[in-house]
Amino acid sequence: MAELKVEAEPAEVGFDPQRLARIDEHFARYVDDGRLAGWTVAVARRDRVVHVSHHGLADVEAGRPVGDDTLWRIYSMTKPITSVAVLMLHERGLLALTDPVAQYLPAFADLRVYRSGSAANPGTAPAAEPMRVWHLLTHTAGLTYGFHHAHPVDEMYRSRGFEFGVPAGMDLATACDTWARIPLVHQPGAEWNYSVATDVLGRLVEVVSGKALDAFLAEEVLGPLDMTDTGFGAADPERLAALYVPKPGGGLHRNDRMGDAALREPTFLSGGGGLVSTAADYHRFCRMLLRGGELDGARLLGPRTLAYATRNHLPGDQDLASFGRPIFAESNFDGVGFGLGFSVVVDATAGKALTSDGEYAWGGLASTAFYVDPVEEITAMFFTQLMPSSTYPIRPQLRTLVTQALVD
Structure with missing residues (x-):
């Protein structure tokens, strides 16, 4: 199992530790007032983890706390992984x-x-x-x-x-x-x-x-990145976080009808939403992205391919607000374009987002999220299990809380 542990003091990579602590203080209120069951958050800069924290319960009914080994349904955070697989085949001329x-x-x-x-x-x-x-x-x-x-x-x-x-x-x-x-x-x-x-x-x-999707990902993406806890279904029930939806008037309702699908071997291998993962595993994927397609000697993509994939590909450099339909998606629409598998910030001012132009990201239906800011060399992730992800503004709040803590 990959480990996710702090590797640098905040000041070593340009963070104010007191300001960084605001992340936990803010999101703890989501658990304390019953909006979320529990969460994990992780922040890294310059390829060094500077902040990891857990709060609350992975399974409220069982009283099981969130921990390093908690398994999360990442839903649409599967999409960037599948998109990377396609780009690998493109690089091979296939x-x-x-x-x-x-x-x-x-x-x-x-x-x-x-x-x-x-x-x-x-x-x-x-x-x-x-x-x-x-x-x-x-x-x-x-x-x-x-x-x-x-x-x-x-x-x-x-x-x-x-x-x-x-x-x-x-x-x-x-x-x-x-x-x-x-x-x-x-x-x-x-x-x-x-x-x-x-x-x-x-x-x-x-x-x-010529390989099943689960086999290709295991052999060509997840295996080389040492993402040993990431896969399609058959999750360990003692580690899998429960899935929740908000109750009208407050509190949480457990959704085992959808949630229990992650416990079974799937017939349908969903490249758009089928993976279960851990924070430590997904951090390795984010590190590979920030490092230009390579991690610990395993190169999945060339740096120029990744740079090409994470620029805006919408015609005329438009944003989703002008070129997209006003529907649910795992991103803000204003000031955000889309690349090859990632949302891409094209105008942080238009999006009212405290982040860098060029930041790329995506999230999942159960309110998980990640982003990579290549300008500031930051990766940040948030894991919880509340659907739909549009329930609370967790993603812009995460960006604000991380960025405001930068002081160099």
């Missing part, structure tokens, strides 16, 4: 970002795009251009999520059993074939819409590499 998805997944040929009408009787038109690998990486493919509840195509997903998961027993290949038969929300490349695109990328990894 696929191009401009390749049509149908070149590898034939079901995505002859796509239709929603134009009008109801979910039961939609009017559609042919896709004006093929859906490409780049569209999947940037969430501009025209796919969607059933849980958005914002468009007739979202309803089509739900009617087929796709809301916060897939129909029981369905595998990744079948899910992708099914999505390909549902109309797109918009023409490929025309807008940004948060979607199952990264799940399709997971299937792309399988077809191109």
